Amino acid sequence: MTYDIIIVGAGPVGLSFARSLANTGLKIALVEKQSSEQLAAPEFDGRDIALTHLSVHLLKELGIWERFEPDDRPPIKAARVLDGTSPYCLKFDSEEDSIDALGFIVSNHVIRKALFDEVRTFDNVEIHSNLAVTSVSTDSSKACVVLSDGQIMEARLVVAADSRFSETRRMVGIPASMHDFGRVCIVCRMEHQRPHEGIAFECFHYGRTLAVLPLTSHRSSIVVTAPMDHRDAIMEMDDAQFGCDIRDRFNSRYGDMKLTTKRFAYPLVGVHASKFYAMRFALIGDAAVGMHPVTAHGYNLGLSGQDILAKEIITAAAQEGDIGATSLLERYQRQHMKATKPMFHGTNEIVKFFTDDRVLAKLARQVALRLANRIPLVKQIITSKLM
Numbered sequence: 001m002t003y004d005i006i007i008v009g010a011g012p013v014g015l016s017f018a019r020s021l022a023n024t025g026l027k028i029a030l031v032e033k034q035s036s037e038q039l040a041a042p043e044f045d046g047r048d049i050a051l052t053h054l055s056v057h058l059l060k061e062l063g064i065w066e067r068f069e070p071d072d073r074p075p076i077k078a079a080r081v082l083d084g085t086s087p088y089c090l091k092f093d094s095e096e097d098s099i100d101a102l103g104f105i106v107s108n109h110v111i112r113k114a115l116f117d118e119v120r121t122f123d124n125v126e127i128h129s130n131l132a133v134t135s136v137s138t139d140s141s142k143a144c145v146v147l148s149d150g151q152i153m154e155a156r157l158v159v160a161a162d163s164r165f166s167e168t169r170r171m172v173g174i175p176a177s178m179h180d181f182g183r184v185c186i187v188c189r190m191e192h193q194r195p196h197e198g199i200a201f202e203c204f205h206y207g208r209t210l211a212v213l214p215l216t217s218h219r220s221s222i223v224v225t226a227p228m229d230h231r232d233a234i235m236e237m238d239d240a241q242f243g244c245d246i247r248d249r250f251n252s253r254y255g256d257m258k259l260t261t262k263r264f265a266y267p268l269v270g271v272h273a274s275k276f277y278a279m280r281f282a283l284i285g286d287a288a289v290g291m292h293p294v295t296a297h298g299y300n301l302g303l304s305g306q307d308i309l310a311k312e313i314i315t316a317a318a319q320e321g322d323i324g325a326t327s328l329l330e331r332y333q334r335q336h337m338k339a340t341k342p343m344f345h346g347t348n349e350i351v352k353f354f355t356d357d358r359v360l361a362k363l364a365r366q367v368a369l370r371l372a373n374r375i376p377l378v379k380q381i382i383t384s385k386l387m
């Protein structure tokens, strides 16, 4: 059981990383708790992922984008941000910027399936499903992991992509700062009477946030963010009640709204690891940075981070260098932290600003939306971050 690289976790980022390295001939083991059936046919989990242009470019490079049916990757043509009960909105329009779309939406289970179908075509990538990593140890020459069935694997590098609550991050002693927002994100899909015309909405209502992301013309992905103690009341509403509640909160903009899927609840905890590597060990994806979903950057950052690490490894392998060298991991950390730190802290500040229900904060938000609409440079910066 000796490999070049062991990847812990076959979520979207672990699979993306395996695919990024699949052409190198490096011997890779991918260890995942879920069964091979779950990996081959992942179920809808409520998460519709807004992808930036960089992510689309990376997914094209990996041969994944072409695997999505056109209906499975609808564009976001425009976006609107509203605050409180005011009808005033901050507007972003792709047409104004002469671009096709601000971004694209692909469901998490569709991304996972496409990646799995692609990765399993490579003989040098072994997928060990139904197994968890229960311990990790490393020294200057190798890394060693123990699996839940007692098997031992060795490699030159272990890469953890095992979620924001990463157990392997803890096993190697990398600290992480965690912020529990005390809120829950409830996601589902709904059908509505009127078309959405490709417009995404982020409505920061007082106490509760409603995001509506456009899928095919009369269907949208709905994201409700509410205090944790509202969770049961929202989850236990019957489907008709929930439909009326969302329609009313959305000011009947799309007419009647009807649930087409189950509702899924995700507690909101943001996580940023203080380091992205240890000896012969690296963190990628949510294990490195788990974002609040409001700015829709979790997978986008995970994808760009794994790309940085993969490219460092590909260069080292081509020069017959050490693919687990500390200097290589240090370069990965330096580049990835530059992107993640401002995004993580900026997102948390946005959440704080838009969930502050004091009078002055409400006023400040109305002023901020108007300024952002009127100052082209500010709008350009926000649009480029969105994209």
Ligand SMILES: Cc1cc2nc3c(=O)[nH]c(=O)nc-3n(C[C@H](O)[C@H](O)[C@H](O)COP(=O)(O)OP(=O)(O)OC[C@H]3O[C@@H](n4cnc5c(N)ncnc54)[C@H](O)[C@@H]3O)c2cc1C
Residues within 6 Å of the ligand: 008, 009, 010, 011, 012, 013, 014, 031, 032, 033, 034, 047, 048, 049, 050, 051, 108, 131, 132, 133, 134, 161, 162, 163, 164, 167, 168, 185, 187, 266, 284, 285, 286, 287, 291, 293, 296, 297, 298, 299, 300, 301, 302
């Ligand atoms: C409601 C919601 C909406 C979101 N919207 C967006 C969006 O619009 N845009 C965006 O970019 N991101 C979004 N995200 C974030 C995105 O879903 C995550 O960033 C992404 O799923 C992270 O992928 P990952 O592979 O790092 O981790 P995960 O998806 O958490 O996968 C981790 C994998 O590791 C496995 N695992 C865990 N522990 C072990 C172990 N010990 N041994 C073996 N296997 C293990 C798990 O079974 C799992 O398969 C959203 C998230 C939520 C909750």
